[in-house]
Amino acid sequence: MNVIAIWSIYRYEMARFFRTILQSFISPVISTSLYFVVFGTAIGSRIQEVEGVSYGAFIVPGLIMLSVMMQSISNASFAIYFPKFIGTIYEILSAPVNFLEVVVGYVGAAATKSLFIGLVILGTASLFVDLSIAHPLAMLAFLVLTCISFALMGFIIGIWAKNFEQLQLVPMLIVTPLVFLGGAFYSTSMLPPVWQTVTLFNPVVYLISGFRWAFFEQADVPVGLSLLAIAGFTALCLGVIWWIFRSGWRLRD
Amino acid sequence: MAPILQIKNLRKTYEGGFEALKGVSLDIEEGEIIALLGPNGAGKTTLISTLCGITIPTSGNATVGGFDIQRDFRAARNLIGLVPQEIALEQFETVGNAVRLTRGLFGKRRDDAHIDKVLGQLSLLDKKGVRTMALSGGMKRRVLIAKALSHDPRVLFLDEPTAGVDVSLRKEMWEVVAELKRDGVTIILTTHYLEEAEAIADRIAVINKGEILLVEETDKLMQRLGKKQLIVDLRDPLAEIPAALAGFDLALGAEGRCLIYTYDTQSERTGITRLLSELAATGINLRDLSTRQDSLEEIFVGLVREDAA
Numbered sequence: 001m002n003v004i005a006i007w008s009i010y011r012y013e014m015a016r017f018f019r020t021i022l023q024s025f026i027s028p029v030i031s032t033s034l035y036f037v038v039f040g041t042a043i044g045s046r047i048q049e050v051e052g053v054s055y056g057a058f059i060v061p062g063l064i065m066l067s068v069m070m071q072s073i074s075n076a077s078f079a080i081y082f083p084k085f086i087g088t089i090y091e092i093l094s095a096p097v098n099f100l101e102v103v104v105g106y107v108g109a110a111a112t113k114s115l116f117i118g119l120v121i122l123g124t125a126s127l128f129v130d131l132s133i134a135h136p137l138a139m140l141a142f143l144v145l146t147c148i149s150f151a152l153m154g155f156i157i158g159i160w161a162k163n164f165e166q167l168q169l170v171p172m173l174i175v176t177p178l179v180f181l182g183g184a185f186y187s188t189s190m191l192p193p194v195w196q197t198v199t200l201f202n203p204v205v206y207l208i209s210g211f212r213w214a215f216f217e218q219a220d221v222p223v224g225l226s227l228l229a230i231a232g233f234t235a236l237c238l239g240v241i242w243w244i245f246r247s248g249w250r251l252r253d
Numbered sequence: 254m255a256p257i258l259q260i261k262n263l264r265k266t267y268e269g270g271f272e273a274l275k276g277v278s279l280d281i282e283e284g285e286i287i288a289l290l291g292p293n294g295a296g297k298t299t300l301i302s303t304l305c306g307i308t309i310p311t312s313g314n315a316t317v318g319g320f321d322i323q324r325d326f327r328a329a330r331n332l333i334g335l336v337p338q339e340i341a342l343e344q345f346e347t348v349g350n351a352v353r354l355t356r357g358l359f360g361k362r363r364d365d366a367h368i369d370k371v372l373g374q375l376s377l378l379d380k381k382g383v384r385t386m387a388l389s390g391g392m393k394r395r396v397l398i399a400k401a402l403s404h405d406p407r408v409l410f411l412d413e414p415t416a417g418v419d420v421s422l423r424k425e426m427w428e429v430v431a432e433l434k435r436d437g438v439t440i441i442l443t444t445h446y447l448e449e450a451e452a453i454a455d456r457i458a459v460i461n462k463g464e465i466l467l468v469e470e471t472d473k474l475m476q477r478l479g480k481k482q483l484i485v486d487l488r489d490p491l492a493e494i495p496a497a498l499a500g501f502d503l504a505l506g507a508e509g510r511c512l513i514y515t516y517d518t519q520s521e522r523t524g525i526t527r528l529l530s531e532l533a534a535t536g537i538n539l540r541d542l543s544t545r546q547d548s549l550e551e552i553f554v555g556l557v558r559e560d561a562a
Protein backbone atom coordinates (compact mmCIF):
# COMPACT_ATOMS: atom_id res chain seq x y z
CA MET A 1 0.00 0.00 0.00
CA ASN A 2 1.48 3.32 -1.09
CA VAL A 3 0.11 5.37 1.84
CA ILE A 4 2.30 8.35 1.05
CA ALA A 5 0.81 8.54 -2.43
CA ILE A 6 -2.74 8.47 -1.08
CA TRP A 7 -1.89 11.19 1.37
CA SER A 8 -0.18 13.26 -1.34
CA ILE A 9 -3.21 13.14 -3.62
CA TYR A 10 -5.53 13.88 -0.71
CA ARG A 11 -3.52 16.84 0.49
CA TYR A 12 -3.06 18.24 -2.99
CA GLU A 13 -6.80 18.09 -3.59
CA MET A 14 -7.63 19.58 -0.22
CA ALA A 15 -5.22 22.45 -0.87
CA ARG A 16 -7.40 23.47 -3.81
CA PHE A 17 -10.37 23.46 -1.43
CA PHE A 18 -8.63 25.57 1.19
CA ARG A 19 -7.66 28.14 -1.40
CA THR A 20 -11.36 28.84 -1.87
CA ILE A 21 -12.52 28.00 1.63
CA LEU A 22 -14.56 31.18 1.98
CA GLN A 23 -16.61 30.42 -1.12
CA SER A 24 -16.98 26.84 0.00
CA PHE A 25 -18.37 28.08 3.28
CA ILE A 26 -20.56 30.98 2.20
CA SER A 27 -22.45 29.44 -0.69
CA PRO A 28 -24.09 26.61 1.32
CA VAL A 29 -24.96 29.07 4.08
CA ILE A 30 -26.73 31.31 1.61
CA SER A 31 -28.49 28.56 -0.29
CA THR A 32 -29.68 26.90 2.91
CA SER A 33 -31.05 30.19 4.17
CA LEU A 34 -32.89 30.63 0.88
CA TYR A 35 -34.42 27.18 1.14
CA PHE A 36 -35.75 28.05 4.55
CA VAL A 37 -37.19 31.28 3.34
CA VAL A 38 -38.90 29.62 0.37
CA PHE A 39 -39.82 26.15 1.61
CA GLY A 40 -40.02 26.81 5.30
CA THR A 41 -42.05 29.96 5.06
CA ALA A 42 -44.10 29.55 1.90
CA ILE A 43 -44.88 25.85 2.06
CA GLY A 44 -44.41 25.49 5.79
CA SER A 45 -47.27 27.90 6.36
CA ARG A 46 -49.57 25.36 4.67
CA ILE A 47 -48.03 22.10 5.84
CA GLN A 48 -47.40 22.59 9.51
CA GLU A 49 -46.27 19.11 10.42
CA VAL A 50 -45.20 15.89 8.78
CA GLU A 51 -45.75 12.89 11.03
CA GLY A 52 -45.32 14.91 14.16
CA VAL A 53 -42.25 16.90 13.05
CA SER A 54 -42.47 20.56 12.10
CA TYR A 55 -42.10 20.96 8.35
CA GLY A 56 -39.12 23.24 8.74
CA ALA A 57 -37.22 20.59 10.67
CA PHE A 58 -38.55 17.79 8.46
CA ILE A 59 -36.85 19.12 5.34
CA VAL A 60 -33.42 19.54 6.97
CA PRO A 61 -32.20 15.97 6.35
CA GLY A 62 -33.41 16.11 2.75
CA LEU A 63 -31.78 19.45 2.26
CA ILE A 64 -28.45 18.21 3.57
CA MET A 65 -28.67 15.06 1.48
CA LEU A 66 -29.48 17.01 -1.66
CA SER A 67 -26.43 19.25 -1.29
CA VAL A 68 -24.11 16.52 -0.14
CA MET A 69 -25.00 14.26 -3.06
CA MET A 70 -24.61 17.01 -5.63
CA GLN A 71 -21.40 18.29 -4.08
CA SER A 72 -19.86 14.84 -3.82
CA ILE A 73 -20.56 14.14 -7.46
CA SER A 74 -19.33 17.46 -8.74
CA ASN A 75 -16.22 17.51 -6.52
CA ALA A 76 -15.10 14.02 -7.44
CA SER A 77 -16.01 14.21 -11.12
CA PHE A 78 -14.17 17.49 -11.50
CA ALA A 79 -11.18 16.25 -9.52
CA ILE A 80 -10.48 13.45 -12.00
CA TYR A 81 -11.82 15.14 -15.13
CA PHE A 82 -9.61 18.19 -14.70
CA PRO A 83 -6.24 16.36 -14.84
CA LYS A 84 -7.54 14.44 -17.83
CA PHE A 85 -8.47 17.71 -19.47
CA ILE A 86 -5.18 19.54 -18.85
CA GLY A 87 -3.03 16.45 -19.28
CA THR A 88 -1.56 16.14 -15.80
CA ILE A 89 -3.22 12.73 -15.50
CA TYR A 90 -0.02 11.25 -16.98
CA GLU A 91 1.47 11.59 -13.53
CA ILE A 92 -1.15 9.47 -11.86
CA LEU A 93 -1.05 6.86 -14.61
CA SER A 94 2.73 6.49 -14.53
CA ALA A 95 3.05 6.48 -10.73
CA PRO A 96 3.48 3.29 -8.72
CA VAL A 97 -0.09 3.37 -7.43
CA ASN A 98 -3.00 0.99 -7.89
CA PHE A 99 -6.62 1.92 -8.51
CA LEU A 100 -7.59 1.78 -4.85
CA GLU A 101 -4.91 4.26 -3.83
CA VAL A 102 -5.94 6.71 -6.54
CA VAL A 103 -9.59 6.35 -5.57
CA VAL A 104 -9.01 6.73 -1.84
CA GLY A 105 -6.99 9.90 -2.46
CA TYR A 106 -9.41 11.60 -4.83
CA VAL A 107 -12.69 10.29 -3.46
CA GLY A 108 -11.52 10.82 0.10
CA ALA A 109 -10.83 14.48 -0.61
CA ALA A 110 -14.10 14.97 -2.50
CA ALA A 111 -16.06 13.29 0.30
CA THR A 112 -14.31 15.38 2.96
CA LYS A 113 -15.29 18.57 1.16
CA SER A 114 -18.93 17.59 0.85
CA LEU A 115 -19.01 16.37 4.45
CA PHE A 116 -17.80 19.80 5.45
CA ILE A 117 -20.57 21.40 3.43
CA GLY A 118 -23.16 19.02 4.90
CA LEU A 119 -22.12 20.06 8.38
CA VAL A 120 -22.23 23.74 7.46
CA ILE A 121 -25.79 23.26 6.23
CA LEU A 122 -26.72 21.43 9.40
CA GLY A 123 -25.28 24.28 11.45
CA THR A 124 -27.08 26.92 9.38
CA ALA A 125 -30.36 25.03 9.57
CA SER A 126 -30.16 24.81 13.34
CA LEU A 127 -30.24 28.60 13.40
CA PHE A 128 -33.67 28.53 11.70
CA VAL A 129 -35.38 25.55 13.32
CA ASP A 130 -35.31 23.51 16.48
CA LEU A 131 -33.38 20.36 15.64
CA SER A 132 -32.90 17.35 17.81
CA ILE A 133 -30.93 14.42 16.50
CA ALA A 134 -32.17 11.12 17.87
CA HIS A 135 -29.16 9.06 16.78
CA PRO A 136 -26.16 11.36 16.20
CA LEU A 137 -23.74 8.56 15.40
CA ALA A 138 -26.08 6.95 12.90
CA MET A 139 -26.68 10.39 11.41
CA LEU A 140 -22.96 10.91 10.95
CA ALA A 141 -22.52 7.41 9.56
CA PHE A 142 -25.25 7.91 6.95
CA LEU A 143 -23.81 11.28 6.04
CA VAL A 144 -20.28 9.96 5.61
CA LEU A 145 -21.43 6.94 3.64
CA THR A 146 -23.47 9.12 1.32
CA CYS A 147 -20.51 11.44 0.77
CA ILE A 148 -18.28 8.51 -0.11
CA SER A 149 -20.68 6.62 -2.33
CA PHE A 150 -21.71 9.66 -4.33
CA ALA A 151 -18.11 10.78 -4.66
CA LEU A 152 -17.37 7.33 -6.09
CA MET A 153 -20.17 7.83 -8.57
CA GLY A 154 -18.80 11.26 -9.41
CA PHE A 155 -15.38 9.75 -9.98
CA ILE A 156 -16.86 7.40 -12.57
CA ILE A 157 -18.65 10.27 -14.27
CA GLY A 158 -15.41 12.26 -14.37
CA ILE A 159 -13.60 9.41 -16.11
CA TRP A 160 -16.47 8.79 -18.49
CA ALA A 161 -17.00 12.43 -19.47
CA LYS A 162 -15.35 13.57 -22.69
CA ASN A 163 -16.27 17.22 -22.28
CA PHE A 164 -17.63 19.69 -19.76
CA GLU A 165 -21.22 19.27 -20.99
CA GLN A 166 -21.15 15.58 -20.22
CA LEU A 167 -19.68 16.37 -16.84
CA GLN A 168 -22.79 18.37 -15.99
CA LEU A 169 -25.24 16.12 -17.77
CA VAL A 170 -25.54 13.17 -15.40
CA PRO A 171 -25.95 15.22 -12.23
CA MET A 172 -28.54 17.41 -13.93
CA LEU A 173 -30.47 14.79 -15.86
CA ILE A 174 -30.38 11.88 -13.45
CA VAL A 175 -29.34 12.83 -9.96
CA THR A 176 -31.39 16.01 -9.45
CA PRO A 177 -34.71 14.33 -10.41
CA LEU A 178 -33.89 11.28 -8.32
CA VAL A 179 -33.19 13.46 -5.31
CA PHE A 180 -36.24 15.65 -5.74
CA LEU A 181 -38.43 12.58 -6.26
CA GLY A 182 -36.64 10.80 -3.44
CA GLY A 183 -38.58 12.33 -0.62
CA ALA A 184 -36.16 15.14 0.14
CA PHE A 185 -38.98 17.55 0.90
CA TYR A 186 -41.88 15.25 1.70
CA SER A 187 -42.58 11.85 3.15
CA THR A 188 -43.30 9.27 0.48
CA SER A 189 -46.30 8.27 2.58
CA MET A 190 -47.85 11.54 1.39
CA LEU A 191 -47.97 10.19 -2.17
CA PRO A 192 -50.73 8.11 -3.80
CA PRO A 193 -50.10 4.33 -3.36
CA VAL A 194 -49.01 3.75 -6.96
CA TRP A 195 -46.32 6.38 -6.66
CA GLN A 196 -45.25 5.00 -3.33
CA THR A 197 -44.45 1.75 -5.10
CA VAL A 198 -42.66 3.56 -7.91
CA THR A 199 -40.43 5.46 -5.50
CA LEU A 200 -39.18 2.19 -4.07
CA PHE A 201 -37.14 1.85 -7.25
CA ASN A 202 -35.43 5.14 -6.55
CA PRO A 203 -32.21 4.41 -4.65
CA VAL A 204 -32.10 7.91 -3.19
CA VAL A 205 -35.29 7.20 -1.22
CA TYR A 206 -33.37 4.68 0.88
CA LEU A 207 -30.60 7.12 1.70
CA ILE A 208 -32.84 10.02 2.63
CA SER A 209 -35.13 7.78 4.59
CA GLY A 210 -32.30 6.31 6.64
CA PHE A 211 -30.79 9.72 7.22
CA ARG A 212 -34.13 11.14 8.34
CA TRP A 213 -34.61 8.21 10.67
CA ALA A 214 -31.37 9.16 12.42
CA PHE A 215 -32.93 12.56 13.14
CA PHE A 216 -36.57 11.83 13.91
CA GLU A 217 -36.83 8.05 14.19
CA GLN A 218 -39.30 7.98 11.33
CA ALA A 219 -38.54 6.34 8.03
CA ASP A 220 -40.22 5.52 4.72
CA VAL A 221 -38.34 2.23 4.49
CA PRO A 222 -36.71 0.08 7.20
CA VAL A 223 -33.32 1.40 8.36
CA GLY A 224 -31.58 -1.89 7.70
CA LEU A 225 -32.71 -1.72 4.10
CA SER A 226 -31.31 1.80 3.86
CA LEU A 227 -27.93 0.67 5.06
CA LEU A 228 -27.99 -2.28 2.70
CA ALA A 229 -28.84 0.01 -0.21
CA ILE A 230 -25.99 2.39 0.48
CA ALA A 231 -23.52 -0.47 0.98
CA GLY A 232 -24.68 -2.04 -2.27
CA PHE A 233 -24.34 1.24 -4.14
CA THR A 234 -20.81 1.80 -2.77
CA ALA A 235 -19.78 -1.71 -3.74
CA LEU A 236 -21.21 -1.27 -7.23
CA CYS A 237 -19.30 1.98 -7.80
CA LEU A 238 -16.05 0.46 -6.50
CA GLY A 239 -16.55 -2.51 -8.82
CA VAL A 240 -17.02 -0.24 -11.81
CA ILE A 241 -13.90 1.78 -10.95
CA TRP A 242 -11.87 -1.39 -10.48
CA TRP A 243 -12.94 -2.50 -13.95
CA ILE A 244 -12.11 0.93 -15.43
CA PHE A 245 -8.56 0.82 -14.13
CA ARG A 246 -8.08 -2.79 -15.14
CA SER A 247 -9.27 -2.28 -18.69
CA GLY A 248 -7.86 1.23 -19.05
CA TRP A 249 -11.24 2.45 -20.33
CA ARG A 250 -11.06 6.19 -21.12
CA LEU A 251 -7.88 6.45 -19.07
CA ARG A 252 -5.20 4.42 -20.77
CA ASP A 253 -6.28 4.45 -24.42
CA MET B 254 24.97 -7.23 -16.26
CA ALA B 255 21.40 -7.55 -17.50
CA PRO B 256 20.08 -4.54 -19.42
CA ILE B 257 18.15 -2.12 -17.22
CA LEU B 258 15.44 -1.89 -19.83
CA GLN B 259 14.42 -4.86 -21.93
CA ILE B 260 11.71 -4.47 -24.52
CA LYS B 261 10.47 -7.60 -26.23
CA ASN B 262 8.29 -7.50 -29.29
CA LEU B 263 6.12 -4.72 -27.95
CA ARG B 264 3.00 -3.96 -29.96
CA LYS B 265 0.39 -1.29 -29.54
CA THR B 266 -2.77 -1.03 -31.56
CA TYR B 267 -4.86 1.99 -30.70
CA GLU B 268 -8.60 1.91 -30.43
CA GLY B 269 -9.77 2.25 -34.01
CA GLY B 270 -7.20 -0.25 -35.23
CA PHE B 271 -4.12 1.89 -35.87
CA GLU B 272 -0.95 -0.06 -35.13
CA ALA B 273 1.48 2.47 -33.66
CA LEU B 274 4.08 -0.06 -32.51
CA LYS B 275 4.75 -3.07 -34.70
CA GLY B 276 6.80 -5.33 -32.49
CA VAL B 277 9.55 -3.22 -30.96
CA SER B 278 12.47 -4.96 -29.29
CA LEU B 279 15.32 -3.08 -27.65
CA ASP B 280 17.77 -3.56 -24.81
CA ILE B 281 19.14 -0.57 -22.97
CA GLU B 282 22.15 -0.80 -20.70
CA GLU B 283 22.32 0.87 -17.33
CA GLY B 284 23.88 4.31 -17.45
CA GLU B 285 23.67 4.89 -21.16
CA ILE B 286 21.95 7.66 -23.04
CA ILE B 287 19.92 6.48 -25.96
CA ALA B 288 18.15 8.73 -28.44
CA LEU B 289 15.02 7.63 -30.23
CA LEU B 290 15.23 9.40 -33.53
CA GLY B 291 12.30 9.48 -35.90
CA PRO B 292 9.84 11.65 -37.81
CA ASN B 293 6.40 12.79 -36.57
CA GLY B 294 4.11 9.90 -35.87
CA ALA B 295 6.93 7.35 -35.78
CA GLY B 296 5.71 5.96 -32.46
CA LYS B 297 8.29 7.47 -30.09
CA THR B 298 5.74 8.83 -27.63
CA THR B 299 3.66 5.69 -27.87
CA LEU B 300 6.69 3.59 -26.98
CA ILE B 301 7.47 5.74 -23.96
CA SER B 302 3.83 5.88 -22.85
CA THR B 303 3.57 2.13 -23.02
CA LEU B 304 6.72 1.60 -20.97
CA CYS B 305 5.58 4.10 -18.34
CA GLY B 306 2.07 2.72 -17.91
CA ILE B 307 0.12 5.48 -19.63
CA THR B 308 -1.14 3.11 -22.29
CA ILE B 309 -1.55 -0.64 -22.11
CA PRO B 310 0.47 -2.68 -24.64
CA THR B 311 -1.55 -4.86 -26.99
CA SER B 312 1.06 -7.61 -26.82
CA GLY B 313 4.69 -8.20 -25.98
CA ASN B 314 6.36 -7.21 -22.75
CA ALA B 315 9.08 -5.15 -21.19
CA THR B 316 11.05 -5.09 -17.97
CA VAL B 317 12.64 -2.21 -16.09
CA GLY B 318 15.37 -3.24 -13.69
CA GLY B 319 14.17 -6.80 -14.21
CA PHE B 320 10.58 -5.99 -13.18
CA ASP B 321 7.78 -6.59 -15.64
CA ILE B 322 6.02 -3.31 -16.44
CA GLN B 323 2.60 -4.88 -15.99
CA ARG B 324 2.93 -7.67 -13.42
CA ASP B 325 5.43 -5.80 -11.20
CA PHE B 326 4.25 -2.36 -12.16
CA ARG B 327 5.03 -0.86 -8.77
CA ALA B 328 8.65 -1.97 -8.68
CA ALA B 329 9.12 -1.08 -12.35
CA ARG B 330 7.59 2.38 -12.11
CA ASN B 331 9.49 3.18 -8.93
CA LEU B 332 12.62 3.27 -11.07
CA ILE B 333 11.16 5.51 -13.76
CA GLY B 334 10.95 9.26 -14.21
CA LEU B 335 8.94 10.65 -17.11
CA VAL B 336 9.05 14.03 -18.80
CA PRO B 337 6.13 14.13 -21.24
CA GLN B 338 6.22 15.76 -24.66
CA GLU B 339 3.30 18.08 -23.95
CA ILE B 340 3.63 20.56 -21.13
CA ALA B 341 0.99 19.71 -18.55
CA LEU B 342 0.94 21.65 -15.30
CA GLU B 343 -1.74 22.96 -13.01
CA GLN B 344 -1.70 26.72 -13.50
CA PHE B 345 -2.52 27.77 -9.96
CA GLU B 346 -0.13 25.40 -8.25
CA THR B 347 3.31 26.54 -7.19
CA VAL B 348 6.47 24.97 -8.57
CA GLY B 349 7.36 23.58 -5.15
CA ASN B 350 4.00 21.91 -4.65
CA ALA B 351 3.99 20.45 -8.15
CA VAL B 352 7.37 18.83 -7.55
CA ARG B 353 6.39 17.68 -4.07
CA LEU B 354 3.28 15.96 -5.42
CA THR B 355 5.28 13.81 -7.82
CA ARG B 356 7.68 12.76 -5.11
CA GLY B 357 4.73 11.80 -2.92
CA LEU B 358 3.08 9.80 -5.70
CA PHE B 359 6.21 7.70 -5.85
CA GLY B 360 5.85 6.91 -2.17
CA LYS B 361 8.83 8.96 -1.05
CA ARG B 362 8.70 10.95 2.13
CA ARG B 363 8.68 14.72 1.85
CA ASP B 364 12.28 15.97 1.57
CA ASP B 365 12.59 19.68 0.95
CA ALA B 366 16.39 19.59 0.87
CA HIS B 367 16.29 17.13 -2.02
CA ILE B 368 13.68 19.14 -3.87
CA ASP B 369 15.79 22.27 -3.46
CA LYS B 370 18.74 20.39 -4.88
CA VAL B 371 16.79 19.29 -7.95
CA LEU B 372 15.34 22.76 -8.48
CA GLY B 373 18.80 24.23 -8.15
CA GLN B 374 20.18 21.82 -10.71
CA LEU B 375 17.58 23.11 -13.16
CA SER B 376 18.05 26.81 -12.22
CA LEU B 377 14.55 26.92 -10.78
CA LEU B 378 15.24 27.43 -7.10
CA ASP B 379 14.13 31.05 -7.13
CA LYS B 380 10.83 29.96 -8.72
CA LYS B 381 9.87 27.52 -5.99
CA GLY B 382 7.01 29.62 -4.62
CA VAL B 383 5.86 30.89 -8.01
CA ARG B 384 2.68 29.64 -9.65
CA THR B 385 3.41 27.69 -12.79
CA MET B 386 1.27 29.98 -14.94
CA ALA B 387 3.81 32.75 -14.36
CA LEU B 388 6.64 30.73 -15.96
CA SER B 389 7.96 30.82 -19.49
CA GLY B 390 7.65 27.75 -21.72
CA GLY B 391 11.26 26.73 -21.18
CA MET B 392 10.89 27.05 -17.43
CA LYS B 393 7.73 24.96 -17.48
CA ARG B 394 9.59 22.23 -19.30
CA ARG B 395 12.27 22.34 -16.64
CA VAL B 396 9.59 22.07 -13.95
CA LEU B 397 8.46 18.87 -15.64
CA ILE B 398 12.03 17.62 -15.52
CA ALA B 399 12.29 18.58 -11.85
CA LYS B 400 9.09 16.63 -11.16
CA ALA B 401 10.48 13.61 -12.95
CA LEU B 402 13.70 13.82 -10.92
CA SER B 403 11.98 14.41 -7.59
CA HIS B 404 12.07 10.75 -6.60
CA ASP B 405 15.58 9.85 -7.83
CA PRO B 406 14.65 7.69 -10.81
CA ARG B 407 17.20 5.25 -12.23
CA VAL B 408 15.68 5.51 -15.70
CA LEU B 409 14.61 8.83 -17.14
CA PHE B 410 12.41 9.25 -20.20
CA LEU B 411 12.68 12.64 -21.89
CA ASP B 412 10.14 13.05 -24.65
CA GLU B 413 11.48 15.89 -26.81
CA PRO B 414 13.15 17.77 -24.00
CA THR B 415 14.32 20.57 -26.25
CA ALA B 416 11.18 21.23 -28.27
CA GLY B 417 10.44 24.93 -28.06
CA VAL B 418 13.59 25.64 -26.12
CA ASP B 419 16.03 28.30 -27.31
CA VAL B 420 19.62 27.57 -28.26
CA SER B 421 21.31 28.57 -25.01
CA LEU B 422 18.73 26.70 -22.97
CA ARG B 423 19.14 23.69 -25.21
CA LYS B 424 22.83 23.59 -24.34
CA GLU B 425 21.89 23.92 -20.69
CA MET B 426 19.51 21.00 -21.06
CA TRP B 427 22.26 18.88 -22.58
CA GLU B 428 24.41 19.81 -19.59
CA VAL B 429 21.72 18.57 -17.22
CA VAL B 430 21.49 15.33 -19.17
CA ALA B 431 25.25 14.88 -19.02
CA GLU B 432 25.24 15.50 -15.29
CA LEU B 433 22.51 12.92 -14.77
CA LYS B 434 24.53 10.45 -16.76
CA ARG B 435 27.44 11.05 -14.41
CA ASP B 436 25.11 10.10 -11.56
CA GLY B 437 24.48 6.84 -13.37
CA VAL B 438 20.95 7.58 -14.57
CA THR B 439 19.89 5.80 -17.74
CA ILE B 440 18.32 8.24 -20.17
CA ILE B 441 16.00 7.61 -23.08
CA LEU B 442 15.20 10.72 -25.04
CA THR B 443 13.35 11.39 -28.26
CA THR B 444 14.22 13.93 -30.87
CA HIS B 445 13.65 14.84 -34.49
CA TYR B 446 17.18 16.12 -34.89
CA LEU B 447 20.20 14.07 -35.73
CA GLU B 448 22.48 16.83 -34.42
CA GLU B 449 20.85 16.65 -31.03
CA ALA B 450 21.10 12.90 -30.88
CA GLU B 451 24.73 13.15 -31.97
CA ALA B 452 25.52 15.72 -29.31
CA ILE B 453 24.30 13.76 -26.30
CA ALA B 454 23.49 10.15 -27.05
CA ASP B 455 25.73 7.11 -26.68
CA ARG B 456 23.50 5.18 -29.00
CA ILE B 457 20.87 6.14 -31.52
CA ALA B 458 17.78 4.10 -32.32
CA VAL B 459 16.06 5.11 -35.50
CA ILE B 460 12.33 4.50 -35.38
CA ASN B 461 9.81 4.90 -38.16
CA LYS B 462 6.23 3.76 -38.64
CA GLY B 463 6.23 1.83 -35.39
CA GLU B 464 9.42 -0.12 -36.12
CA ILE B 465 12.99 0.26 -34.99
CA LEU B 466 15.05 0.40 -38.15
CA LEU B 467 18.47 0.55 -36.61
CA VAL B 468 20.24 0.83 -33.31
CA GLU B 469 23.83 1.88 -33.47
CA GLU B 470 26.49 3.57 -31.46
CA THR B 471 26.47 7.25 -32.23
CA ASP B 472 30.12 7.30 -33.40
CA LYS B 473 29.63 4.46 -35.83
CA LEU B 474 26.44 5.90 -37.22
CA MET B 475 28.04 9.29 -37.66
CA GLN B 476 30.99 7.67 -39.43
CA ARG B 477 28.60 5.96 -41.76
CA LEU B 478 26.84 9.26 -42.35
CA GLY B 479 30.16 11.07 -42.74
CA LYS B 480 31.10 8.89 -45.73
CA LYS B 481 30.98 10.54 -49.09
CA GLN B 482 31.44 9.16 -52.57
CA LEU B 483 33.34 10.65 -55.46
CA ILE B 484 32.07 9.38 -58.78
CA VAL B 485 34.56 9.51 -61.59
CA ASP B 486 32.95 9.09 -65.02
CA LEU B 487 35.37 7.50 -67.48
CA ARG B 488 35.78 8.17 -71.16
CA ASP B 489 36.70 4.55 -71.83
CA PRO B 490 35.19 1.71 -69.81
CA LEU B 491 37.50 -0.35 -67.64
CA ALA B 492 37.35 -4.11 -67.22
CA GLU B 493 38.87 -4.00 -63.77
CA ILE B 494 40.42 -1.59 -61.31
CA PRO B 495 44.06 -1.04 -62.30
CA ALA B 496 46.59 -2.49 -59.86
CA ALA B 497 48.18 0.93 -59.40
CA LEU B 498 45.01 2.11 -57.69
CA ALA B 499 44.74 -0.79 -55.25
CA GLY B 500 45.46 1.47 -52.25
CA PHE B 501 42.19 3.36 -52.67
CA ASP B 502 38.72 2.35 -51.52
CA LEU B 503 37.44 2.02 -55.04
CA ALA B 504 34.58 0.23 -56.71
CA LEU B 505 33.85 -0.14 -60.38
CA GLY B 506 30.50 1.26 -61.48
CA ALA B 507 28.01 -0.07 -64.02
CA GLU B 508 29.66 -1.50 -67.17
CA GLY B 509 32.98 -0.19 -65.94
CA ARG B 510 32.02 3.32 -67.00
CA CYS B 511 32.77 4.92 -63.67
CA LEU B 512 34.90 4.54 -60.58
CA ILE B 513 33.34 5.12 -57.18
CA TYR B 514 35.67 6.36 -54.49
CA THR B 515 34.42 6.29 -50.90
CA TYR B 516 36.08 8.64 -48.44
CA ASP B 517 35.54 10.12 -45.03
CA THR B 518 34.67 13.80 -44.99
CA GLN B 519 35.67 14.06 -41.36
CA SER B 520 39.21 12.75 -41.75
CA GLU B 521 42.06 15.17 -42.25
CA ARG B 522 42.95 13.95 -45.72
CA THR B 523 40.28 12.80 -48.12
CA GLY B 524 42.82 11.40 -50.60
CA ILE B 525 41.10 13.02 -53.55
CA THR B 526 44.11 14.93 -54.84
CA ARG B 527 46.27 11.84 -54.64
CA LEU B 528 43.64 9.74 -56.43
CA LEU B 529 43.29 12.24 -59.25
CA SER B 530 47.04 12.47 -59.85
CA GLU B 531 47.31 8.64 -59.78
CA LEU B 532 44.52 8.48 -62.36
CA ALA B 533 46.35 10.93 -64.58
CA ALA B 534 49.59 8.94 -64.13
CA THR B 535 47.93 5.68 -65.21
CA GLY B 536 46.58 7.43 -68.29
CA ILE B 537 42.91 7.11 -67.50
CA ASN B 538 40.79 9.77 -69.16
CA LEU B 539 38.06 11.43 -67.16
CA ARG B 540 34.77 12.67 -68.49
CA ASP B 541 33.13 14.07 -65.39
CA LEU B 542 33.33 14.22 -61.61
CA SER B 543 30.52 14.29 -59.06
CA THR B 544 30.08 13.59 -55.35
CA ARG B 545 27.30 11.96 -53.40
CA GLN B 546 26.55 11.62 -49.70
CA ASP B 547 24.26 9.12 -47.99
CA SER B 548 21.73 11.02 -45.98
CA LEU B 549 19.98 9.58 -42.97
CA GLU B 550 16.97 9.00 -45.20
CA GLU B 551 19.06 6.99 -47.64
CA ILE B 552 20.31 4.87 -44.82
CA PHE B 553 16.68 4.32 -43.81
CA VAL B 554 15.72 3.39 -47.33
CA GLY B 555 18.64 1.02 -47.54
CA LEU B 556 17.55 -0.59 -44.30
CA VAL B 557 13.97 -0.95 -45.40
CA ARG B 558 15.15 -2.60 -48.64
CA GLU B 559 17.34 -4.98 -46.69
CA ASP B 560 14.29 -5.77 -44.58
CA ALA B 561 12.21 -6.54 -47.64
CA ALA B 562 14.89 -8.70 -49.26
Ligand SMILES: Nc1ncnc2c1ncn2[C@@H]1O[C@H](COP(=O)(O)OP(=O)(O)OP(=O)(O)O)[C@@H](O)[C@H]1O
Pocket residue numbers: 253267268269271273291292293294295296297298299300338
Ligand atom coordinates in the same frame (compact mmCIF):
# COMPACT_ATOMS: atom_id res chain seq x y z
N1 LIG C 1 -4.47 8.02 -28.49
C1 LIG C 1 -4.28 7.69 -29.77
N2 LIG C 1 -5.25 7.12 -30.48
C2 LIG C 1 -5.06 6.77 -31.77
N3 LIG C 1 -3.91 6.95 -32.44
C3 LIG C 1 -2.88 7.52 -31.79
C4 LIG C 1 -3.02 7.92 -30.42
N4 LIG C 1 -1.83 8.45 -30.03
C5 LIG C 1 -1.02 8.38 -31.10
N5 LIG C 1 -1.64 7.83 -32.16
C6 LIG C 1 -1.06 7.57 -33.49
O1 LIG C 1 0.06 6.74 -33.32
C7 LIG C 1 1.12 7.16 -34.17
C8 LIG C 1 2.37 7.39 -33.35
O2 LIG C 1 2.19 8.53 -32.53
P1 LIG C 1 3.29 9.02 -31.51
O3 LIG C 1 2.70 10.13 -30.73
O4 LIG C 1 3.81 7.86 -30.78
O5 LIG C 1 4.39 9.56 -32.51
P2 LIG C 1 5.76 10.32 -32.19
O6 LIG C 1 6.84 9.53 -32.79
O7 LIG C 1 5.85 10.63 -30.75
O8 LIG C 1 5.55 11.66 -33.02
P3 LIG C 1 6.03 13.16 -32.72
O9 LIG C 1 7.44 13.24 -33.15
O10 LIG C 1 5.14 13.98 -33.56
O11 LIG C 1 5.83 13.40 -31.26
C9 LIG C 1 0.63 8.38 -34.90
O12 LIG C 1 0.23 7.99 -36.20
C10 LIG C 1 -0.56 8.85 -34.11
O13 LIG C 1 -1.53 9.40 -34.95
Ligand SMILES: [Mg+2]
Pocket residue numbers: 297298299338412
Ligand atom coordinates in the same frame (compact mmCIF):
# COMPACT_ATOMS: atom_id res chain seq x y z
MG1 LIG D 1 5.90 12.27 -29.66
